[in-house]
Amino acid sequence: SYELTQPPSVSVSPGQTASITCSGYNLGNKYAFWYQQKPGQSPVVVIYQDTKRPSGIPERFSGSNSGNTATLTISGTQPMDEADYYCQAWDSNTVLFGGGTKLTVL
Amino acid sequence: QVQLVESGGGLVKPGGSLRLSCAASGFIFSDFHMSWIRQAPGKGLEWISYISSSGITKYYADSVKGRFTISRDNVKSSLYLQMNSLRAEDTAVYYCARAVGVHGHFEYWGQGTLVTVSS
Numbered sequence: 040s041y042e043l044t045q046p047p048s049v050s051v052s053p054g055q056t057a058s059i060t061c062s063g064y065n066l067g068n069k070y071a072f073w074y075q076q077k078p079g080q081s082p083v084v085v086i087y088q089d090t091k092r093p094s095g096i097p098e099r100f101s102g103s104n105s106g107n108t109a110t111l112t113i114s115g116t117q118p119m120d121e122a123d124y125y126c127q128a129w130d131s132n133t134v135l136f137g138g139g140t141k142l143t144v145l
Numbered sequence: 146q147v148q149l150v151e152s153g154g155g156l157v158k159p160g161g162s163l164r165l166s167c168a169a170s171g172f173i174f175s176d177f178h179m180s181w182i183r184q185a186p187g188k189g190l191e192w193i194s195y196i197s198s199s200g201i202t203k204y205y206a207d208s209v210k211g212r213f214t215i216s217r218d219n220v221k222s223s224l225y226l227q228m229n230s231l232r233a234e235d236t237a238v239y240y241c242a243r244a245v246g247v248h249g250h251f252e253y254w255g256q257g258t259l260v261t262v263s264s
Contacts, residue, residue, distance in 0.1 A: 040207075072250035074190070081240060081254040082190065093252075125190050129248040132204045134180065134192035 041130035043137035050143045057113040059140045061126030064107060071109035072127040073102060075120075076139075082125065086111060118144050147171040147253045149241050154258030161231050161262070167224040167241030167255055174222035175199075178244040180251060181215060181226050183237035183260075191237070194226065195244070209235075231262045 044062045051057035061071060071089050074082035084093055086102035089109065099114045109128075113120055121144045126137040153165040165181070180195045194215040195204040203215055214227040224241050238259050242251035 070248070070250075074251075076190075081256055082251075083254075084250050084252060087245070087250040123189075127190075127250065132195075133206065134182075134195065136182075136190040136192060139189040 041133070041135055043126055043128060043135050045124075045126060045137035045140045047138070048141045048143065050145060051113075051116045053118060053144055054115055057116045057120070057142055057144075059111045059113075059124050059126075059142065061109040061111070061137045062107055063109075063128065063135075066107055066109055066128060067105045069104075069128045069130070071102065071104045073100075073109075073111045074125045074127065075122045076125065077122045085124075113142075116142075116144055120144060147243065149243065149253055149255035151239060151241055151255045151258040154239065154260045156261045156263065157231055158264050159232060159262055162227070162229045163231065163260060165226040165228065165239055165241075165258060165260070167226075169222045169224065169241075169243075172243075174217075175219035178247065179217065179224045180242050180244055181213075181224075181239060182242055182251070182254075183235075183239045184257070185234075185237040188237075196224070228260070231260075233262050236260060236262045 073086040075085045076082040085100045089104040101112045125139045148170045150168045193206045196215045212230045216225045238257040240257045241255045243253040245252045
């Protein structure tokens with residue numbers, strides 16, 4: 040069965056760039072979506088269709104998707120960006136989520 | 146504004162049943178595909194079911210196939226999840242979410258309802 044793999048954790052210093060990867064076979068042939076979830080809150084989409092940013096999401100969030108890897112990049116990371124991040128894709132008629140990455144800003 | 150409000154969660158014994166509801170408002174419910182997504186305590190997100198806007202097409206994750214049934218009432222603007230033969234591993238917060246198009250992302254999520262399966 041199709042799987043999406045994310046690193047369990049990523050650490051970044053404030054103001055630096057954070058990159059969170061999501062790997063899956065030929066993921067570049069699918070759309071990748073990214074969600075941010077803060078403790079006690081519901082997930083919020085930050086990137087959709089690989090590279091698009093919903094209104095209200097800061098410009099420092101960007102995405103790419105090629106080959107087997109989709110990447111969420113946060114430029115100029117701020118303490119408020121500390122959260123869990125999940126990638127998501129569709130495989131046939133099934134929705135898949137990556138295992139999630141805890142982003143620590145320290 | 147778009148609102149999704151889940152209800153029906155609670156404590157249930159293994160083998161028991163529960164029916165979750167999701168009340169939608171702020172948009173034309175019958176225009177949108179919907180899903181249920183769950184999150185076990187301290188764990189990641191797990192999609193479990195999808196229903197098309199008309200209610201005709203339904204998909205399920207293997208983990209719940211044959212035990213859970215998704216349905217909707219477009220007149221009442223409500224989404225449902227009938228959960229039977231519940232297991233301890235079904236313990237989770239259950240979210241309803243509105244999808245964008247076919248095979249799109251989940252643009253709006255409810256606040257979730259907690260289901261605990263324990264004897």
